[in-house]
Amino acid sequence: MTNKPLTKAQQKVLDLVKTYIEENNIPPTLAELAESLKVNLNAVRSHLLTLDRKKALKYIPNISRGIELLQVKPKGIPIYGYVPAGTPFMSQENIVDTFEIKKYISGSDDVFGLYVRGDSMKDAHLETDDLLFVDPKVEARNGRMVVALVEGEPTVKWYERDGNTIRLVPANSKYKPIEVSRHDDRFKIVGVVVGMIRSIDKKRIDDSVKYKKAS
Amino acid sequence: MTNKPLTKAQQKVLDLVKTYIEENNIPPTLAELAESLKVNLNAVRSHLLTLDRKKALKYIPNISRGIELLQVKPKGIPIYGYVPAGTPFMSQENIVDTFEIKKYISGSDDVFGLYVRGDSMKDAHLETDDLLFVDPKVEARNGRMVVALVEGEPTVKWYERDGNTIRLVPANSKYKPIEVSRHDDRFKIVGVVVGMIRSIDKKRIDDSVKYKKAS
DNA sequence: GCAAGTACTGTATATTTATACAGTGTTCAT
DNA sequence: ATGAACACTGTATAAATATACAGTACTTGC
Numbered sequence: 503m504t505n506k507p508l509t510k511a512q513q514k515v516l517d518l519v520k521t522y523i524e525e526n527n528i529p530p531t532l533a534e535l536a537e538s539l540k541v542n543l544n545a546v547r548s549h550l551l552t553l554d555r556k557k558a559l560k561y562i563p564n565i566s567r568g569i570e571l572l573q574v575k576p577k578g579i580p581i582y583g584y585v586p587a588g589t590p591f592m593s594q595e596n597i598v599d600t601f602e603i604k605k606y607i608s609g610s611d612d613v614f615g616l617y618v619r620g621d622s623m624k625d626a627h628l629e630t631d632d633l634l635f636v637d638p639k640v641e642a643r644n645g646r647m648v649v650a651l652v653e654g655e656p657t658v659k660w661y662e663r664d665g666n667t668i669r670l671v672p673a674n675s676k677y678k679p680i681e682v683s684r685h686d687d688r689f690k691i692v693g694v695v696v697g698m699i700r701s702i703d704k705k706r707i708d709d710s711v712k713y714k715k716a717s
Numbered sequence: 718m719t720n721k722p723l724t725k726a727q728q729k730v731l732d733l734v735k736t737y738i739e740e741n742n743i744p745p746t747l748a749e750l751a752e753s754l755k756v757n758l759n760a761v762r763s764h765l766l767t768l769d770r771k772k773a774l775k776y777i778p779n780i781s782r783g784i785e786l787l788q789v790k791p792k793g794i795p796i797y798g799y800v801p802a803g804t805p806f807m808s809q810e811n812i813v814d815t816f817e818i819k820k821y822i823s824g825s826d827d828v829f830g831l832y833v834r835g836d837s838m839k840d841a842h843l844e845t846d847d848l849l850f851v852d853p854k855v856e857a858r859n860g861r862m863v864v865a866l867v868e869g870e871p872t873v874k875w876y877e878r879d880g881n882t883i884r885l886v887p888a889n890s891k892y893k894p895i896e897v898s899r900h901d902d903r904f905k906i907v908g909v910v911v912g913m914i915r916s917i918d919k920k921r922i923d924d925s926v927k928y929k930k931a932s
Numbered sequence: 933g934c935a936a937g938t939a940c941t942g943t944a945t946a947t948t949t950a951t952a953c954a955g956t957g958t959t960c961a962t
Numbered sequence: 963a964t965g966a967a968c969a970c971t972g973t974a975t976a977a978a979t980a981t982a983c984a985g986t987a988c989t990t991g992c
Contacts, residue, residue: 544970
């Protein structure tokens with residue numbers, strides 16, 4: 503897969519092309535490259551030709567600014583599916599999908615994040631510092647997890663409606679459900695929780711004493 | 718923020734420019750646009766000039782292919798921090814960060830995803846269908862959650878090393894820790910779990926009976 | 933009804949940009 | 963020591979590309 507190594511001068515040209523495109527959004531001309539590198543444009547040209555030959559970029563003849571980076575597509579994070587025991591996983595064939603946040607949190611463009619605090623959603627396996635994704639455009643329905651403002655205070659609860667009564671149920675039997683009238687204006691559904699993400703490393707290291715007691 | 722509306726012809730040119738750049742990675746020439754639209758290149762030019770005036774794109778005079786899209790930066794998901802009770806949240810000032818997966822899962826480029834299955838990590842609040850992010854380049858240390866291959870089977874456990882003995886501890890007292898020798902080659906640490914994401918909506922709706930019993 | 937904007941065509945022409953060809957030194961393996 | 967790849971310069975020239983100017987016709991607000 504890897505191609506012939508580039509010489510220093512070639513690498514310099516390639517790097518400059520990259521920077522130029524990054525900065526200007528359009529590929530450079532030979533003259534521009536030549537000026538930047540303080541060399542003759544024919545020197546640059548021959549480098550571009552070899553860079554093309556070495557497949558480090560695409561040089562299209564007779565086209566102004568005919569330089570294209572063979573850009574590695576912003577690859578998502580590969581996801582290995584449920585892997586059956588015993589098979590070598592992490593092979594190309596086991597990639598069942600590719601992670602792109604927008605695809606995963608498939609909601610509208612208004613999705614926002616919110617940190618969880620407290621243990622009221624413990625039974626739903628949410629803990630302090632988890633990051634929730636909330637979509638204000640998804641309709642709250644029975645059984646969905648919602649973010650609601652109750653007298654100005656944001657809270658995460660299960661949503662359950664019965665006629666004109668809305669019950670906000672915490673996933674922790676320690677706490678009691680909140681009951682409100684549907685038209686009560688001290689109460690407002692902000693959105694529906696469509697996803698969560700937890701950054702495990704940093705935090706979990708501190709918490710790791712926990713499992714020692716448990717096991 | 719929104720600029721003057723574009724006419725049909727202008728929109729057509731803008732769309733074509735977008736498609737062209739998408740496909741070719743370099744901006745089109747006037748002649749190319751003209752040919753695609755089957756009009757004279759001066760027609761295209763005047764459209765580009767007005768598109769620039771209306772700030773729909775950038776048209777740079779005297780430069781070949783001097784067209785730039787004013788690309789809306791791929792905006793991340795805004796994150797509202799811990800919001801103090803009573804304050805109006807979802808205001809600009811409350812955005813503590815912006816979610817970009819690569820920043821959050823700050824690891825190397827080799828991070829991959831893996832679905833959780835089973836309840837062996839229940840006490841760590843992981844459940845079936847959660848998506849784990851695993852970084853093979855992060856070093857396994859005591860207290861970190863790791864993905865290991867034990868006799869070919871991938872498993873998620875807490876990592877604990879004592880001299881040459883490695884203990885893989887499940888976060889569920891129902892299961893027993895696995896003990897292996899450090900140099901045992903039927904055993905291999907694949908990587909460290911650096912994050913997880915859970916798509917709540919679809920799945921959770923089906924599971925929502927659960928909370929009814931609980932509350 | 934008329935100025936002003938839109939949407940074009942057509943023919944030149946200027947400018948930008950790429951190519952061609954002829955050189956001059958290097959370095960480096962055989 | 964010699965051919966071959968590398969890294970250049972310099973001068974022309976060809977080709978690609980943008981601009982200028984002069985038109986025509988249609989719509990739209992006033």
